[in-house]
Structure formats: C-alpha cells, structure tokens
Amino acid sequence: MENSALEKVASQVRRDIVRMVSAVNSGHPGGSLGCADFLSFLYFEQMNFNAESFSMDGIGEDLFFLSNGHISPVWYSVLARAGYFPVAELGTFRKLSSRLQGHPSTDKKLPGIRMASGSLGQGLSVAAGAAQVKKLNGDNGIVYTLHGDGELQEGQIWEAAMYAAANNVDNLIATIDYNGRQIDGDVEDVLSLGNLAQKWQAFGWEVLEMDGHNFADIREKMTTAKSMCGKGKPVVIIMKTEMGQGVDYMMGSHKWHGVAPNPEQLSAALAQLEESLGDY
Amino acid sequence: MEFEILGNKDTRSGFGEGLAELGRTNPNVVALCADLTGSLKMDAFQKEQPERFFQAGIAEANMIGLAAGMTIGGKIPYTGTFANFSTGRVYDQIRQSVAYSQKNVKICASHAGLTLGEDGATHQILEDIGMMRMLPNMTVIVPADFNQTKQATIAIAEHNGPVYLRFGRPVMPIFVKPDAKFVIGKADVLTEGTDVTIIACGHLVWKSIEALAILKEKGISAELINMHTIKPLDAAAILKSVSKTGCVVTAEEHMMNGGLGEAVSQVLSRELPCPQEYVAVNDSFGESGTPMELMTKYGIDTQDVVNAAMKAIARKG
Numbered sequence A: 001m002e003n004s005a006l007e008k009v010a011s012q013v014r015r016d017i018v019r020m021v022s023a024v025n026s027g028h029p030g031g032s033l034g035c036a037d038f039l040s041f042l043y044f045e046q047m048n049f050n051a052e053s054f055s056m057d058g059i060g061e062d063l064f065f066l067s068n069g070h071i072s073p074v075w076y077s078v079l080a081r082a083g084y085f086p087v088a089e090l091g092t093f094r095k096l097s098s099r100l101q102g103h104p105s106t107d108k109k110l111p112g113i114r115m116a117s118g119s120l121g122q123g124l125s126v127a128a129g130a131a132q133v134k135k136l137n138g139d140n141g142i143v144y145t146l147h148g149d150g151e152l153q154e155g156q157i158w159e160a161a162m163y164a165a166a167n168n169v170d171n172l173i174a175t176i177d178y179n180g181r182q183i184d185g186d187v188e189d190v191l192s193l194g195n196l197a198q199k200w201q202a203f204g205w206e207v208l209e210m211d212g213h214n215f216a217d218i219r220e221k222m223t224t225a226k227s228m229c230g231k232g233k234p235v236v237i238i239m240k241t242e243m244g245q246g247v248d249y250m251m252g253s254h255k256w257h258g259v260a261p262n263p264e265q266l267s268a269a270l271a272q273l274e275e276s277l278g279d280y
Numbered sequence B: 001m002e003f004e005i006l007g008n009k010d011t012r013s014g015f016g017e018g019l020a021e022l023g024r025t026n027p028n029v030v031a032l033c034a035d036l037t038g039s040l041k042m043d044a045f046q047k048e049q050p051e052r053f054f055q056a057g058i059a060e061a062n063m064i065g066l067a068a069g070m071t072i073g074g075k076i077p078y079t080g081t082f083a084n085f086s087t088g089r090v091y092d093q094i095r096q097s098v099a100y101s102q103k104n105v106k107i108c109a110s111h112a113g114l115t116l117g118e119d120g121a122t123h124q125i126l127e128d129i130g131m132m133r134m135l136p137n138m139t140v141i142v143p144a145d146f147n148q149t150k151q152a153t154i155a156i157a158e159h160n161g162p163v164y165l166r167f168g169r170p171v172m173p174i175f176v177k178p179d180a181k182f183v184i185g186k187a188d189v190l191t192e193g194t195d196v197t198i199i200a201c202g203h204l205v206w207k208s209i210e211a212l213a214i215l216k217e218k219g220i221s222a223e224l225i226n227m228h229t230i231k232p233l234d235a236a237a238i239l240k241s242v243s244k245t246g247c248v249v250t251a252e253e254h255m256m257n258g259g260l261g262e263a264v265s266q267v268l269s270r271e272l273p274c275p276q277e278y279v280a281v282n283d284s285f286g287e288s289g290t291p292m293e294l295m296t297k298y299g300i301d302t303q304d305v306v307n308a309a310m311k312a313i314a315r316k317g
Helices: A003-024 A029-034 A036-046 A069-081 A087-092 A123-136 A155-166 A187-191 A196-202 A215-228 A263-270 B011-025 B043-048 B060-070 B088-100 B128-133 B146-158 B203-217 B235-245 B260-271 B291-297 B302-315
Strands: A063-066 A143-148 A172-178 A206-211 A235-240 B007-010 B029-033 B053-055 B076-082 B106-110 B139-141 B163-166 B171-174 B188-191 B196-200 B222-226 B229-231 B248-255 B276-281
Touching: A003 A029, A003 A036, A003 A069, A003 A087, A003 A215, A003 A263, A029 A036, A029 A069, A036 A069, A036 A143, A036 A215, A063 A069, A063 A123, A069 A087, A069 A143, A123 A143, A123 A155, A123 A172, A123 B060, A123 B088, A155 B060, A172 A215, A196 A206, A196 A235, A206 A215, A215 A235, B007 B011, B007 B146, B011 B029, B011 B043, B011 B076, B011 B106, B011 B146, B029 B043, B029 B060, B060 B076, B060 B088, B088 B128, B106 B146, B128 B139, B128 B163, B128 B229, B128 B248, B128 B260, B139 B146, B146 B163, B146 B171, B171 B203, B188 B203, B196 B203, B196 B235, B196 B260, B196 B302, B203 B222, B203 B248, B203 B302, B222 B235, B229 B260, B235 B248, B235 B260, B248 B260, B248 B302, B260 B276, B276 B302
Parallel strands: A063 A143, A143 A172, A172 A235, A206 A235, B029 B053, B029 B076, B076 B106, B106 B163, B139 B163, B196 B222, B196 B248, B248 B276
Antiparallel strands: B007 B171, B139 B229, B188 B222
C-alpha cells in the first residue's frame, strides 16, 4: 500500500479514536493515537487474515494480540476499517451491551478479538502459546503482539520472554509501544526500564528499533522482522512513538493517557485530522 | 452398605494415568507443567507425547497464559502444578485469559488441601474451591479416589470450557469401579438412608464412608452423596435426598468459607431450609504434619463426620 494511502487510513483511525472516547467521556486516547500508524500498517499491509469470516482458531492466518488492552479504541477502529465489523458499531464503544467493551473481550463475540486483555502483562504468554500451536499444526502464520512500555513492569512479560527464547518460538513478533509515558508520569520516573534493548537481547530475542510514525521505517523494520522468523529466535520491535500523536495538545505529556476530550477539545482535535475515509 | 476396597492409590496418579490415556486417544490434548512433572505424575504423557508436552519452568502465570493461547488453533491444554500455584498465584491470569475469555483450558491441581502434609501451610491451599467456583464459566471438579480422578481427567476433554480439576497426594482407598462413567454435574449417591444426608467431595468421601459404619452401629441411616462436581452443583440430587432426610452434613478438605458446604447451603436456604453441619477447616491455615494427623487436628476426619451427623439429626427437633 502507498504511504499516502496508509496515512489516510491512520488519519481516519485517529478521528475515530477521539470521537469514540469523547462520546462516552472515557477511554484512553493517548496511547491509541500513538499506535494508529502501527496498527494501520499491520492490518492494511503486513498481516494475512480473513476479516469477512472471522474464526477464533485463525488457521492459516496471522494473529494479533493487543496486550495493552486499554488502547482498545485504536484496535476497534482499525478492525472496523479493515472489514471485521461495520464501522457504525464504533458508535457503541463503552456503552451498555456493546460488543466494544472498554477493554477488549471475547464474550460479546466481536470479530477480530481472540483474547480478553486489560489486566496487563498477559498477552505475550498467550501469543507464545498460540505461536507454538501454529507450529504444532504446521501452520506458517505469524503471531504479532503489541505491549505498552509501562506494561513491561509486569513480571509475567519476562516469564514469557524467557520461555519464548528458550523454546525457539520464532514465529512471534512482539512490538513495544515505547512512548515513555504511563498513568503516573514518565516511565523513567515511575519505574525505569533501564536499557530495554539490552534486556531483550539478554533474554535471547532479536531486537529491532523502529520509528512508529514513519511508514517507510515501519515497512522496512516489519519486513526485516518477518524475514527473521523461522530462524530460532523470537523478535521484538522497540517502537518509538509519541503519546497523543496527531493531536497537538495531547502530545508531549502523559496527561491524555486516560482522559477523554470535551466537545471543544474534540473540535480542536478533529480540525487537525483529515476525514479521509468518512466518519462512522 | 458394604464398600469394596479395590486398592490403594493417590488421586494424582489417577490424573497421570488419565492424561497418558488422553495422549494416546486425543491428538488435540496438550499438557503443560511448571517444574512438577513427577509430583503431578505427568511423566508418562511427557515421555509418550514429547511434542505435545510443554515445560513452563517455575513460571505459573506464563503457563496459564500459554495454555489460554494454545486453545487458539484447537488444542485442549491441561496445566499441572500444585493447587496453591494453580489458583491463588495465578488468579488474575485465570480470570482474564481463561474464564472471561472462555478458553478450553483444564487447570489440573494436585497436592490440594491439608493432605499435602509435611510441607506445611505455604503449600496447603484450603481456599481454591472458593476462588474457582466464584469465576463465571468455570467448572469445578473434586473427584473422590484414584479411579474417579482418572475418569474425570478423561471426561473433561469432552467438555468445551474452562475446568478446575482438584486432586491430592495421599494414598487412599479406591472404591469407585474402574468402569464407572463420570458425568460432570451428576452426583453419585453412594448409599441410601433416611436420617441424614452426607454430601462430601475428594478425600472426605472415603472418610464419610468410614463414618457410615460408625453411624450404623448407632442405628443411624445416612445417605451419602459423592458431590464430585462442585460447579455446576447437582441441586436436584441435594433436594431429592434432603427432602427425605431433613438434615445435611457437608464434608470437604477445604475452608468452610467458599467451599462445598457453602454451595450446598445456597441451594438449601432458598429451596429447603434445614439443619446443616459443616465438616471443613474453620478459618485457619494448616501446618506441618502427616496427612492423617492434620485431618484429625483440623476437624475433617471420620469422627468429625460422625459428630456432625449426630448434631444435624439432633437439630431436626
């Protein structure tokens, strides 16, 4: 896909995000906006999947697990825009009886979601298990995950990191949303991750670094990551992003992690984001 | 009211045999263990199905997540570790990735309760039934002996959904027939009686069988139900029996809070209020000792079932 086309997808996804969270005055716009480019690329160029007839088992498909479930708005928007369910359904986000729960769930049967997430740190284990079963089934699909950088403070992530390397789970590509922010402030101040690349390398992973807002770089690194699959090691991509990317007053701070824009703020945000594919 | 003792074995060995048999008969069954393969008797499966056995190391949270992920693609994962590390340590992982996500994971928990013995209270979980039966979508099974544990291990592969299977370490008499059919949610009425209903699970079923003989000497006719499935609970079996006997004793190797007794009382308080006595551990941690010493000290032994039955009958007035 042309970079210009990907930019149009990501712009519409950003509009969806701010409209969804503003409509219910809740949700997490900051990290969602920061991952809009990455998830747009993943679903519109990188992954092989069947959106029209979603199957839980995803045999023969690539799989994606969102481990930092609080950025559900970006995932819901991308899933809808990729054809998993009608975009009009984005208007039900966080409302009673909606399939678009505050954090992703499987119980309402929203196509595209294979595992609940929200309580942090669990997605890498799940992905490693799904990846091992793909191997057992002779399925060449790749398993992708996304994690927050703050989420890496959870111990289970490192249990899974140790396991995946020790067991040569080499059909697994994990991405870290390295925006340096979490609810209480900068990750560096709350609980420093230290040298993150060295940590993953020491755990036995292939490590790539990527600019999460540059489609040329995303394409290059994701292509490299895919080419590393099947060679004995899991792959992690440390993706530099800006929380709130695309909405000027949300950038450069942790304050929009979990706060929704009011109607005036929403107007200001929408003025900065092209309605490229039509609002829901 | 004679029970034939068919042998003496530990329930965990029933799990190991059942799992090995599943390995041979069901290609979708996979097994995971957190560094307790020998204790869980998973060696046979590991040896016979090496490509379907996953050693997670001492990392139980990751093991539960792996198992949840392995259901995607059609596998039926059985996780094995001690009951303490199968539940309390990984409650949030089970809650989100297994129960809420409705994944077909079988959480198989050995060394449950006091009868783990000498290792002491750090390892003697008495709260696990309560934690697991509180989770929506979770089925909770506590088989009574070696044969029943083997049968339950095999039966739960045919049930699509999360299951907690609880068993233990001590060698106990076997009384369930080797060819008995295990039906999830269908209680086994072991003896018919008219004076009191005894509802037991796990090792307390055998203790209750021993109590029957003592009660009989006292001229008391007790009806004994093996409630191997705590959830979904066979309410019909409870009501049918208690409507005849008018009082009930529940017996379990678990905390009184949250256990079988509480589940039974939920049924009876609404449908058929009657005297109920609880044979269970009363708000206390365990300690080191032999399994049988501990059962006596903590009030979940044969004589405790007898005393509870006498008390329940007396309360009928």
